[in-house]
């Protein structure tokens with residue numbers, strides 16, 4: 001007698017904790033992915049969550065790690081900022097949908113007094129504190145400027161006043177963080193928004209991945225039209 005075939009392992013969607021999570025929750029719901037309540041509770045220490053669909057699970061990871069989980073196939077889909085995609089440039093990731101959330105920009109900033117007396121066109125070498133050394137080095141190299149990058153994981157704004165670096169490359173949204181730390185934005189490197197990312201192999205081999213991508217695409221279109 002033949003055994004019933006085992007049910008396939010659930011599709012795993014990686015979602016960043018932190019500021020994108022709040023904007024991602026309504027989008028997930030609109031795409032038909034309704035997580036158990038603990039998922040939206042930042043105080044919960046759980047990392048893996050069920051949804052109303054036994055075939056879909058969510059994991060909550062650091063923003064930079066979303067790309068790593070999906071690129072290695074540990075998660076099949078993920079939500080991640082285009083800043084992170086630009087920094088890692090994983091060939092295994094396909095980013096089919098701009099989710100129109102997590103809008104900000106990646107910019108070069110420096111102390112206000114330096115900006116008043118210094119012209120960026122005269123730069124030949126810069127020392128920059130950033131969480132994005134790859135994007136930063138590439139941006140400056142394209143205009144013939146050598147960038148010495150000091151990798152930090154947060155609080156970049158402290159670097160110029162403490163002499164760690166002359167400038168920073170960081171995300172800017174309202175500009176409040178720069179302003180409160182005596183810095184001004186001098187150049188914009190890229191506009192950023194969150195993207196749906198998919199593991200390329202999973203897109204071909206897992207039947208439920210494509211319908212999920214289409215559900216997210218439709219949810220974004222409805223949100224834009226509203």
Ligand SMILES: Nc1ncnc2c1ncn2[C@@H]1O[C@H](COP(=O)(O)OP(=O)(O)OP(=O)(O)O)[C@@H](O)[C@H]1O
Pocket residue numbers: 016017018019020061062063064080081082083084102103104153154171172173174192193194
């Ligand atoms: N000020 C902002 N406005 C809008 N989106 C932002 C802003 N800052 C960051 N983001 C987006 O949210 C993502 C996560 O940023 P966030 O600052 O929450 O990460 P983090 O807290 O530094 O991450 P980690 O979990 O590694 O500490 C970024 O990759 C970017 O795409």
Ligand SMILES: O=P(O)(O)OC[C@H]1O[C@H](OP(=O)(O)OP(=O)(O)O)[C@H](O)[C@@H]1O
Pocket residue numbers: 019153154155170171172173174175176177178
């Ligand atoms: O222009 P603003 O609206 O002030 O936003 C910019 C800030 O937002 C991000 O940090 P976040 O607050 O996410 O925390 P982090 O410092 O832990 O990365 C970024 O790194 C800036 O510090």
